[in-house]
Amino acid sequence: MTAPALKSGRPQAGRAYIRWPGRAGHCFVAAYVVLLVAFGLVPTGYAIYFAFTDAGGSFTGLSNFTAAVSDFRFGSAVAHVALYLLWWLASLVVFVVGLALLLQRMALRGVSRALRFLYYVPGALAGAAGVLVWLFVLDPTVSPVGFLLEALGYHSFGEVIAPGHLPILFTLIAFWTGAGGWIVVMYGALNNISPDVLEAARLDGAGAWQTAWRIQIPLLRKWIVYMVILTFAGGTQLFVEPQLLSQASVGVAGRDYSLNQLAYDFAFQNNDVNTAAAVSVELLVVGLVVAGVFVARSGFFDAD
Amino acid sequence: MQTDVRQPADITRLPGSGRGPDRPGRRAGRGRLLWSRLNPLSILVLLLFLVFFVLPVLWLVLAATKTDAQLVHNHPLSFGSFSALRANWKGLTAYQDDAIFLWLRNSALYSFLALLITLCVAVPAGYAMAMTEFKGRRTLLMSTLVVMLMPNATLIVPLFLEINAVRLIGSMWSIILPYAFYPFGVYLTYIYFSTALPHELLDAARLDGCSEFGVFRRVALPLAAPVVALVGFFSFVANWTNYFLPYVMLPESDQFPVQVGLGTLLDSVPQFNPTASGLEIQRPELALATLLAITPVLIVFLFSQRFLVAGMLAGATKN
Numbered sequence: 001m002t003a004p005a006l007k008s009g010r011p012q013a014g015r016a017y018i019r020w021p022g023r024a025g026h027c028f029v030a031a032y033v034v035l036l037v038a039f040g041l042v043p044t045g046y047a048i049y050f051a052f053t054d055a056g057g058s059f060t061g062l063s064n065f066t067a068a069v070s071d072f073r074f075g076s077a078v079a080h081v082a083l084y085l086l087w088w089l090a091s092l093v094v095f096v097v098g099l100a101l102l103l104q105r106m107a108l109r110g111v112s113r114a115l116r117f118l119y120y121v122p123g124a125l126a127g128a129a130g131v132l133v134w135l136f137v138l139d140p141t142v143s144p145v146g147f148l149l150e151a152l153g154y155h156s157f158g159e160v161i162a163p164g165h166l167p168i169l170f171t172l173i174a175f176w177t178g179a180g181g182w183i184v185v186m187y188g189a190l191n192n193i194s195p196d197v198l199e200a201a202r203l204d205g206a207g208a209w210q211t212a213w214r215i216q217i218p219l220l221r222k223w224i225v226y227m228v229i230l231t232f233a234g235g236t237q238l239f240v241e242p243q244l245l246s247q248a249s250v251g252v253a254g255r256d257y258s259l260n261q262l263a264y265d266f267a268f269q270n271n272d273v274n275t276a277a278a279v280s281v282e283l284l285v286v287g288l289v290v291a292g293v294f295v296a297r298s299g300f301f302d303a304d
Numbered sequence: 305m306q307t308d309v310r311q312p313a314d315i316t317r318l319p320g321s322g323r324g325p326d327r328p329g330r331r332a333g334r335g336r337l338l339w340s341r342l343n344p345l346s347i348l349v350l351l352l353f354l355v356f357f358v359l360p361v362l363w364l365v366l367a368a369t370k371t372d373a374q375l376v377h378n379h380p381l382s383f384g385s386f387s388a389l390r391a392n393w394k395g396l397t398a399y400q401d402d403a404i405f406l407w408l409r410n411s412a413l414y415s416f417l418a419l420l421i422t423l424c425v426a427v428p429a430g431y432a433m434a435m436t437e438f439k440g441r442r443t444l445l446m447s448t449l450v451v452m453l454m455p456n457a458t459l460i461v462p463l464f465l466e467i468n469a470v471r472l473i474g475s476m477w478s479i480i481l482p483y484a485f486y487p488f489g490v491y492l493t494y495i496y497f498s499t500a501l502p503h504e505l506l507d508a509a510r511l512d513g514c515s516e517f518g519v520f521r522r523v524a525l526p527l528a529a530p531v532v533a534l535v536g537f538f539s540f541v542a543n544w545t546n547y548f549l550p551y552v553m554l555p556e557s558d559q560f561p562v563q564v565g566l567g568t569l570l571d572s573v574p575q576f577n578p579t580a581s582g583l584e585i586q587r588p589e590l591a592l593a594t595l596l597a598i599t600p601v602l603i604v605f606l607f608s609q610r611f612l613v614a615g616m617l618a619g620a621t622k623n
Contacts, residue, residue: 025438
């Protein structure tokens with residue numbers, strides 16, 4: 001760890017702010033590197049090892065992957081997660097950007113600020129708490145919007161949580177807890193657009209709609225991409241929502257719904273950690289590729 | 305309550321904020337000239353979303369004040385009674401002898417211990433990556449970014465296998481240590497130090513004979529308060545709301561954090577689980593438990609909205 005690394009000193013760069021190249025820096029990051037190895041690299045290695053071996057520890061090639069893929073639940077789990085992501089990403093981009101634009105146009109700054117805060121409050125109910133609230137909201141007998149559910153023709157909890165509805169319902173829950181934070185972020189980004197640019201657009205005769213479409217949204221693109229990437233990564237990890245829903249419906253809806261649930265079931269119901277690891281590796285590859293492409297291509301994280 | 309987020313720049317300089325601090329008066333004035341008011345349709349949209357975001361929270365608060373019969377028959381947004389609230393409290397706390405308090409205590413213990421370790425680890429690491437040069441710095445930074453963008457739920461099953469191999473399943477460290485690994489916190493401190501702390505300041509301290517550790521302790525650390533708060537809030541909320549990891553790692557009910565405990569309570573509600581036997585939980589009691597479970601996070605939210613948002617913005621602000 002503390003081996004002197006003279007080469008990295010770069011005194012010719014003219015920024016000779018390092019007296020002992022490396023030593024102190026390595027000490028400062030040592031604890032973090034330990035955690036990174038223990039809870040980042042080792043589990044990854046473990047997942048790969050288990051994914052390519054059988055219960056006896058001998059190499060099995062891709063058979064765990066084919067076992068996972070050919071499981072009757074796998075295809076539908078992928079489809080579920082994909083459909084959910086599609087709904088969620090679409091609603092997030094459209095509504096978050098739209099609401100942020102509206103809030104920013106508001107002349108009454110105080111009202112705009114209060115609305116941003118109120119939109120943000122459900123963020124405190126992330127995780128199991130938010131799902132429980134929605135179990136109530138989706139139950140026509142106790143729901144505050146029971147009349148709406150009845151009007152749509154659903155008279156019992158079971159009818160509301162029919163399998164075909166789940167992507168929309170999970171989208172509702174995720175949007176409810178997550179959108180507020182992103183609205184505030186987009187609002188902040190919109191406020192960073194120079195007023196002179198907007199003034200120029202106005203002088204050129206652009207209306208509110210044109211200004212939004214031609215100027216503000218293109219300038220927000222970076223932020224929208226950032227939101228989509230983080231949301232995509234999180235969305236593939238769907239677990240607590242279907243898990244609690246399946247508990248609440250006695251396994252009728254939401255069981256083995258997502259890939260993470262499937263990995264969990266392989267590991268803890270079937271005692272088949274190798275196939276579970278194969279599912280994890282697949283999720284890992286997707287996550288790594290998305291993160292890697294984003295870090296490398298976006299220019300968001302220019303390290304120096 | 306500070307809810308103005310237009311100026312998180314005191315923590316991390318926002319992109320394009322080189323213009324210096326906002327001048328709200330002038331901006332608002334010009335804004336009014338540009339867009340005198342929203343059309344009715346826009347106002348309707350904003351109000352509809354207000355209902356969407358607020359109604360369930362409001363309902364939850366009111367539900368805890370009702371009996372189960374009132375929950376079904378009364379108006380959803382009516383107030384029940386204080387006696388019903390007291391009865392719900394009694395019913396909830398009677399469940400497995402104050403289990404709810406045990407879960408809340410567990411959550412607090414896990415979240416704070418992990419938070420403490422996170423701060424001790426992330427602040428020096430972020431500082432070193434921003435302010436010093438060492439072999440492997442760029443690699444470390446890149447891997448931090450990649451891991452940060454990769455949701456940690458992916459690794460939970462392999463993590464279980466690893467923790468199992470070192471026989472820590474069921475120990476509280478099986479979730480505290482993975483919580484403590486918080487690359488986003490490292491990234492935030494990295495951003496903070498590299499934008500807010502001038503190298504000249506460190507050089508001056510070095511010229512005065514400070515060692516590298518002295519520079520960190522006497523110059524960097526006293527200036528790190530904003531980012532410590534930022535990382536602290538984020539880490540606390542993430543730890544408190546995590547469900548999957550403790551669900552996998554902690555098999556015993558008396559070790560559950562409150563999020564997993566809520567799932568147990570859900571299983572004991574006859575309306576959701578007709579096979580629930582013995583100890584029953586009524587729906588208003590579950591609502592009350594949910595309220596208790598979110599209270600700490602809600603408090604953090606109320607007092608730190610500006611910090612939290614600044615952190616989300618900071619995820620993308622190093623240009």
